[in-house]
Amino acid sequence: MEDRRRILEMVREGVLSPEEALELLAVLEDREEGRAEEGLTPPLVRLVAQGAEVRVVGEKGLASPRAEGGEFRQEGEGHLFRLGVGEEGRLWIPEGSPVHLEAKASNLELSRVALSGQAHGCNLEGEELLGLDLRLVAGNLEAGLLLQEGRHGLDLKAANAELRFLPPSDLLLEVEARLSSLEVEGAWTRAPGGYRLGEGRAVLRVRAFASNLEVEA
Incomplete structure (x- = not known):
């Protein structure tokens, strides 16, 4: 529901056209169906940032989240971390752990x-x-990514x-690139639908519009 509301707001702000919004809503429905089928874990933390500086660290052996600065509180089965x-x-x-990001005009560093x-x-x-x-x-x-299984996505x-x-x-x-530049370097092999690294157990689907994408392995 929050994602759909944000898409409608972006149409009102002129960031997206109605046609682009319909495409995004279709992608969102596909992803929600995929998550339901795969039983993915819900986000441990919802991170909301506007004009903020944020550092998120995944720490081995940590029992529960903790935070400094901003507002940090329990939200349902997870937590909310909000910074202005x-x-x-x-x-x-x-x-x-999974982190769900809702950010505008912010600088963020995230690891593990x-x-x-x-x-x-x-x-x-x-x-x-x-x-x-x-x-x-x-x-x-x-970003440096370590992907070994599951389905992943990046829309630019x-x-x-x-x-x-x-x-x-x-x-x-x-x-899938439109009006975009793409550079792929490293130990990739061409495969049906894209590029493969190793056996291709995980899948990352990238959609780029008027963007620059550089990929290295």
């Missing part, structure tokens, strides 16, 4: 987590991300992304 303009915060969560959600006008740096299901509009993403609109796949990543990379 000019605020700085840091969040520690168990390594590999599974990242999902949406970011608008943000700069993101990821270190050893263990999962990715992100929509990035008018921002920058520089007027954005720049540099993705480095760390060993022992094993995946099929599917790319």
Whole structure:
């Protein structure tokens, strides 16, 4: 519901056209059906940031999340970490835990987590991300990824992304690019629908519109 509301807001703000919004809503429905079928774990933390500086660390052996700065509270079965303009915060969560991002005009550093959600006008740096299901509009993403199983996604609109796949990543990379530049370097082999690293056990589908995408393994 929150994702659908944000898509409608972006149409009203002129960021998306009605046609693009319909495409996104269709993608959202497909992903929700996929999550229901696969029984994916719900986010441990919902991170909401606007004009903020945030660092998220996945820490091995940590029992429960803790945070410094911003607002941090229980939300349903998970937690909410919210930061506003000019605020700085840091969040520690168990390594590999899912984080759902809702961010605008913020700078974020994340390591050893599974990242999902949406970011608008943000700069993101990821270190050893263990999962990715992100929509990035008018921002920058520089990330090292460690993907070995499951389905993942990245939607780019007027954005720049540099993705480095760390060993022992094993995946099929599917790319749909419109009005975008694409560079693929490293130990990839061509495969039906994209590029394969290893046996292709995980799948990362990237959609890029008016964006720059660089991929390295």
